Amino acid sequence: MTRYLASRVGQLVLVLIGVSVIVFFTMHVLPGDVATLLLGERATAAQLTQLRHQLGLDQSLPVQYADFFWQVLQGNFGTSLRSNHAALADVLTAFPVTLQLALAALALAIAVGVPIGIVAGTRPGSVWDNLLMTATLFGVSMPIFWLGLMLLLLFGDLLDWLPIGGLMPTGLDVPRVTGMTVIDSIISGRPLLIWASLRYLALPAVTLATIPLAMIARITRSEMLAMASLDHVRTARAKGMPEGRVIIRHVLRNAMTPVITVIGLQLGLLLSGAVLTETIFSLPGLGRLMVDSILSRDYPVVQAGALFIAFVFVLVNLIVDLTYGLLDPRIRRS
Amino acid sequence: MTQPLLEVRDLRVDFRGEMGTVSAVSGISFTVQKGETLVIVGESGSGKSVTSLAVMGLIPQPPGRIAGGEILFHARDGQTHDLAKADARTMQHLRGAEIAMIFQEPMTALNPVYTIGAQIVETIRLHEPLSRRAARLRAIDMLALLGVPEPQRRFDAYPHELSGGLRQRAMIAMALACSPSLLIADEPTTALDVTVQAQILDMIARLQKELSMGVIFITHNLGVAAEIADRVLVMYAGQTVEAAPAADIFQDPRMPYTRGLLKSIPRLGMDRDAGPLPTIPGTVPNLGEMPRGCAFHPRCTHALPDPCMARRPDLEPVTERHVVRCARWRDIAGQPA
Numbered sequence: 001m002t003r004y005l006a007s008r009v010g011q012l013v014l015v016l017i018g019v020s021v022i023v024f025f026t027m028h029v030l031p032g033d034v035a036t037l038l039l040g041e042r043a044t045a046a047q048l049t050q051l052r053h054q055l056g057l058d059q060s061l062p063v064q065y066a067d068f069f070w071q072v073l074q075g076n077f078g079t080s081l082r083s084n085h086a087a088l089a090d091v092l093t094a095f096p097v098t099l100q101l102a103l104a105a106l107a108l109a110i111a112v113g114v115p116i117g118i119v120a121g122t123r124p125g126s127v128w129d130n131l132l133m134t135a136t137l138f139g140v141s142m143p144i145f146w147l148g149l150m151l152l153l154l155f156g157d158l159l160d161w162l163p164i165g166g167l168m169p170t171g172l173d174v175p176r177v178t179g180m181t182v183i184d185s186i187i188s189g190r191p192l193l194i195w196a197s198l199r200y201l202a203l204p205a206v207t208l209a210t211i212p213l214a215m216i217a218r219i220t221r222s223e224m225l226a227m228a229s230l231d232h233v234r235t236a237r238a239k240g241m242p243e244g245r246v247i248i249r250h251v252l253r254n255a256m257t258p259v260i261t262v263i264g265l266q267l268g269l270l271l272s273g274a275v276l277t278e279t280i281f282s283l284p285g286l287g288r289l290m291v292d293s294i295l296s297r298d299y300p301v302v303q304a305g306a307l308f309i310a311f312v313f314v315l316v317n318l319i320v321d322l323t324y325g326l327l328d329p330r331i332r333r334s
Numbered sequence: 335m336t337q338p339l340l341e342v343r344d345l346r347v348d349f350r351g352e353m354g355t356v357s358a359v360s361g362i363s364f365t366v367q368k369g370e371t372l373v374i375v376g377e378s379g380s381g382k383s384v385t386s387l388a389v390m391g392l393i394p395q396p397p398g399r400i401a402g403g404e405i406l407f408h409a410r411d412g413q414t415h416d417l418a419k420a421d422a423r424t425m426q427h428l429r430g431a432e433i434a435m436i437f438q439e440p441m442t443a444l445n446p447v448y449t450i451g452a453q454i455v456e457t458i459r460l461h462e463p464l465s466r467r468a469a470r471l472r473a474i475d476m477l478a479l480l481g482v483p484e485p486q487r488r489f490d491a492y493p494h495e496l497s498g499g500l501r502q503r504a505m506i507a508m509a510l511a512c513s514p515s516l517l518i519a520d521e522p523t524t525a526l527d528v529t530v531q532a533q534i535l536d537m538i539a540r541l542q543k544e545l546s547m548g549v550i551f552i553t554h555n556l557g558v559a560a561e562i563a564d565r566v567l568v569m570y571a572g573q574t575v576e577a578a579p580a581a582d583i584f585q586d587p588r589m590p591y592t593r594g595l596l597k598s599i600p601r602l603g604m605d606r607d608a609g610p611l612p613t614i615p616g617t618v619p620n621l622g623e624m625p626r627g628c629a630f631h632p633r634c635t636h637a638l639p640d641p642c643m644a645r646r647p648d649l650e651p652v653t654e655r656h657v658v659r660c661a662r663w664r665d666i667a668g669q670p671a
Binding site (some may be wrong): 060239 | 430494506508
């Protein structure tokens with residue numbers, strides 16, 4: 001187990017080095033000049049040269065990369081060219097917003113998707129199966145920005161039940177502990193804050209949950225179907241086990257491994273890809289930060305963000321792989 | 335005579351398929367007494383497994399359906415249940431507790447994600463109000479009874495960590511954990527090595543005596559049947575073609591099919607120069623394309639246009655306990671198969 005973990009951590013390091021190379025060089029291959037961007041069109045050639053020298057941009061790329069890498073090893077990703085904060089600090093401020101959104105969306109997707117998969121998978125070909133599978137097909141194929149806007153129009157505007165964007169109502173501030181508004185509100189112990197944070201989370205979470213929900217429902221259904229015809233299920237019935245328990249203990253339990261894979265992949269995607277949802281609902285999350293930073297050539301923040309996302313992605317995958325061992329003893333390593 | 339443990343009367347099982355409805359089992363009858371071993375012999379597709387699943391109430395429906403007949407089971411509480419019509423609750427109550435089943439492939443028949451101990455305990459606790467601890471002790475006892483070495487350690491083993499023989503022992507331990515009065519064994523030794531096969535057969539025979547269970551043993555191997563059968567029922571294309579006490583089947587087979595099966599068993603000391611082992615040409619007919627007349631006639635060396643191809647033969651008594659479904663059984667008696 002220790003050796004396995006060590007090798008996985010080694011992989012993680014390799015992936016991060018790879019990502020750092022890719023991020024560093026793509027940012028520098030892109031057209032556009034940071035110095036001009038920072039100083040404006042009317043800067044003199046001398047001013048530009050001086051700034052390039054200050055930023056180390058007049059060095060050769062390998063030297064710049066080595067310097068960057070050395071700084072990163074010390075936890076220094078540079079300073080944001082826009083905000084003047086440490087780049088990593090900006091990333092870490094934005095991340096909890098995305099994390100909260102992704103976790104809420106995923107929880108919703110699992111809580112609704114798995115039961116849908118069970119209902120459909122235990123009644124293949126029935127009206128319920130057809131109805132639910134058609135609905136999930138809608139779920140996977142609906143453009144997320146369109147769905148988000150429609151939900152916003154319906155619940156935020158027409159019905160006026162829910163807020164149309166942001167993290168918290170203006171004037172209501174949560175003391176920041178984790179950066180996740182719901183958790184911070186719970187820590188503060190004020191029901192008003194908890195209620196408000198949940199209301200602000202609802203629409204974005206539902207929007208972001210649709211695709212993973214539909215995918216989880218579909219994979220659960222097909223795995224349930226595949227498992228239900230296996231011999232050990234017949235054995236369970238032959239023991240005299242009631243049908244409901246057969247389904248939970250001997251069908252669903254065995255179907256969980258592939259479902260967990262999908263859940264893990266989805267979590268990775270949600271953490272890095274909530275850009276559209278964050279934009280629609282004006283949430284200051286990681287996706288928005290990355291897009292804004294790319295557009296304004298804020299290299300340090302893009303690099304810090306990309307490395308951070310890669311780190312989280314690999315970490316989530318590692319956790320998923322370790323979960324397999326818990327779910328399926330055949331994969332467990334000694 | 336006391337009431338039989340199990341009495342199957344004219345059981346019919348239909349399957350709906352693309353080519354219409356076919357009868358996998360068309361009118362089969364037999365009884366199993368307490369402490370008796372009935373061996374059902376037949377090739378693949380003869381309906382032997384479907385018969386056993388019907389008794390367990392495990393016919394997948396749809397597409398399957400018990401289309402007729404009765405399966406009368408004499409339960410411990412003195413009641414007789416017709417398993418062909420019993421509701422789900424009754425079946426759950428009987429399955430595992432009074433009627434247990436062992437399946438052919440112990441690798442796939444056990445759930446790979448639970449330890450064998452957990453799976454045995456599960457059976458026990460479904461039917462008896464035992465604590466986890468007590469159920470665990472009972473399961474370890476069962477494993478020991480079945481000759482599993484180091485039962486305490488094996489209790490926590492997953493199926494993939496055990497050999498085929500041990501897995502099948504675990505499977506049998508699971509089936510017998512609640513001391514059923516009827517055990518159905520569907521080719522339990524087919525997937526095993528010959529030496530392990532013999533051990534498992536001995537084991538089943540011994541436990542049957544100890545628990546005085548009725549056993550329905552399903553096999554395509556008459557050699558296996560010879561070792562444990564009290565009575566033998568030969569199935570062909572969903573019907574009984576011959577049934578008799580084991581001695582009669584092996585010494586005085588009447589149906590050409592039974593004779594063919596017996597001749598195709600290799601024996602030690604056989605004359606190798608006598609040519610290859612005899613076989614029965616052809617295969618069991620597809621259920622949708624049953625031949626007219628006797629279902630076996632296309633493969634039978636004794637078949638005549640009349641009566642074999644004209645009429646479906648009835649089951650006729652040879653002696654009081656020996657029946658055969660062959661229109662020509664009197665003519666061919668004494669002739670070589």
